[in-house]
Amino acid sequence: xxxxxxxxxxxxxxxxxxxxxxxxxxxxxxxxxxxxxxxxxxxxxxxxxxxxxxxxxxxxxxxxxxxxxxxxxxxxxxxxxx
Numbered sequence: 001x002x003x004x005x006x007x008x009x010x011x012x013x014x015x016x017x018x019x020x021x022x023x024x025x026x027x028x029x030x031x032x033x034x035x036x037x038x039x040x041x042x043x044x045x046x047x048x049x050x051x052x053x054x055x056x057x058x059x060x061x062x063x064x065x066x067x068x069x070x071x072x073x074x075x076x077x078x079x080x081x082x
Contacts, residue, residue, distance in 0.1 A: 001049050008054070008067060008069075013067065016041070016065045020040050020041065020042070031043055031045075050067075054067070056070075057070050059074050060078050061079075
């Protein structure tokens, strides 16, 4: 999770696919699971831990599957509307 936080801070956003690639390349498969479509995604424990550390200042952009820092135009809640 520290890698996720560092890259979010460095780039201002963090794509889920980049996290999955990083975990695969670094043999950290225990943080991944296969979803119903056969894709590797983050396990709930990693996702929940990341959310807990970033709940106030980061939003999830569902359509493009990435996290970014909250801006004043964002509504309350974790998910960004665009």
